[in-house]
Amino acid sequence: MRKMSAASSGRVKIGDLPDDLLRRVVSLLSARQAVQTSALSRRWRHLWRSAPLLQILPDDGFRTVRGLNEFAKHLLLLRDRAALLDACVINFDCCEFESYQDLPDDPDVGLWLRHAVSCQAQWIRVEIYVEDDPLCLPDLPLVSKHLRVLELKYVKIKDSLVDFSGCPALEHLKFWGGFIHAHMISSPSVKHMIIDGCGFNRKFRTHISIPSLISLQLKHFWGATPFLEDMPLLVTASVSLSDGGRDRCVNTEFGKCGDPGCFDCGANKVIDCDSCVLLQGLSGTSTLELKAESRVQQVYFLQEPYNFVEIEDSDKPLKQAFPFKNLKIVEIKCHEGDERVNTVLKILSQNSVPLEKISVLQTKRRPRYI
Template sequence: MRKMSAASSGRVKIGDLPDDLLRRVVSLLSARQAVQTSALSRRWRHLWRSAPLLQILPNDGFRTVRGLNEFAKHLLLLRDRAALLDACVINFDFCEFESYQDLPDDPDVGLWLRHAVSCQAQWIRVEIYVEDDPLCLPDLPLVSKHLRVLELKYVKIKDSLVDFSGCPALEHLKFWGGFIHAHTISSPSVKHMIMDGCGFNRKFRTRISVPSLISLQLKHFWGATPFLEDMPLLVTASVSLSDDCRDRCVNTEFGKCGDPGCFDCGANKVIDCDGCVLLQGLSGTSTLELKAESRVFMFRRDLRWCPMFSKLKTLLVNEWFMNSNMSELACLLEHAPLVEKITLQLSTEPYNFVEIEDSDKPLKQAFPFKNLKIVEIKCHEGDERVNSFKDPEPKQRFGFLPMKKWGLQMIDVSERVE
């Protein structure tokens, strides 16, 4: 009986695959592993030179930064310059080099980044973790007609690098950790931006100018709150201000406590400005989350110049609005005529605010919410504060929003919230 051929048996040997597919197989390896495949056979000798994904991973057997730089320099010299890159990953996450502190060299990330751009990479990710002091990327603008996704993690960034006017195809921009020492982040094309755990300068506000933005996540940053310029196309946004935010005060709810010894708002005079810092830029959203720790006053400050949220339909807030009569939440809702659902997220521990001077003044006469249908309260199971929201009397907590009178539905979601 004749042996079944490979094709008839449904099995294909790796040597039967076309070169383009083999290059993609090689792309799954780190750069060093990809180069080592050249020893497999004469056919594999040059496949790594035109692999569509380049992954420079220094935890792949390199003992020193100098050794990594030497390898990467020869790698880039020998790569086929006519071969375009789909993506480039430079990953130093929690990598440890032997005797790192004794070496004068830094990883030559700037050279590798420029190579990726010159090879028309559509997706670039730079993830570098160096304990104590983030590695500073070269302060040079990126210029690429092909770059669509840029992810920067644990690095220090200065002004020129975050001027993305030379990247007209860039749509996804992500910053994790690291330090943004830039006066302006600008892009005419970015549609989706995530900034998580970043550090901003404490002496000035970084301006974020991304007029085409559709979605925004800004959370857990430290330093001065960045200034959001107008984003007319913004649909969904989530902003979370932690205690690491520079705009906080331990004495009052609005800052400017008058105490020259206040480490927070007393030192913020140099970066204070009139008008909204955050809310004006967020005013075009239809779905909005606003979270802040108790002493971070930025949202309450911005409400002095509260814009109209003419498209807002779904709103989530946590306790930053909870003074004695909830006037901040009332103000926000007065400027959001189309809101349909409000979610109040209560932490496990009640906030203990310092009462403001006008906290006992009566609110404006209750007004009808023509579109509001649902008030959802998320809290720790057994939280007695939920009952204060259910009281329909105007003098009690949520009285400015007469749920019974206007036929609103209230959902009590007892759960453990972050």
């Protein structure tokens, strides 16, 4: 009986695949593993040079930062300059390097980013964990007509990097667990943005100017609450305020403590801000979720310097009203017995939000053990 061929039996060997598919197979590997496939056969020798995904991952096993930088430098020099990248992922833990804190070298992430941009990468993700002080990315703007998604995790970011005027195709932006020491985050094109677990500078407010934004998540941040400029296309927003907000003196629950010798009040200039912080940018939403930790007292998403105590016994309207004309759903999450809910409801009603559109979800406080 004649043996059936691989094709007739429905089985295909990996060597029967076209080069384009093999390049995608190579892309599933880390950069070092991808290079090692060149030893498989003559056909595989150069496939890694034009793989559409570049991944510098923690499983590459480099003992020193210098070793990583040397490998990446040669990797980029030997890659096919005409080969375009779909995505670039840079993800590793600096604590895995031998005596990282005592070494003069830092990972040359700026070089890798520039290479990804020059290869027209549409998606770039940088995730670099350093135990004490996050790695500061180069303070240089990204310029790309092709970049669509940018994710930055556990890194420090300064002004020029978050000026995305040179990235007209950028639509998805995510900052996670790092430091944003920039005066302005701006983009003409971003539609979806997430800022989760990040620290802002506490000496000035970071302005967020993204008029094309459709969805926003701003949660678990610390430092000075960012200032949201007009976002007329915003549909959904979720804002969560934590105890780490630096819009007040550490010695008091509201604004300044009143002590003329208080260093914190003198150094913290953001306390004196008398303009809207978050309300103006959120006023166009149709779905809004607001959360606050139990110790957060000021209504940061409203008009400063109002706070809960001052408003509760007063019917005076806000200095500057921002009617929520498109708002369909409002969710307020808090602990049971939190009297600040009445304050929030009063202020929302002053801004043309009917109470029937607001749902309040109260949860039981966790018991405190001594």
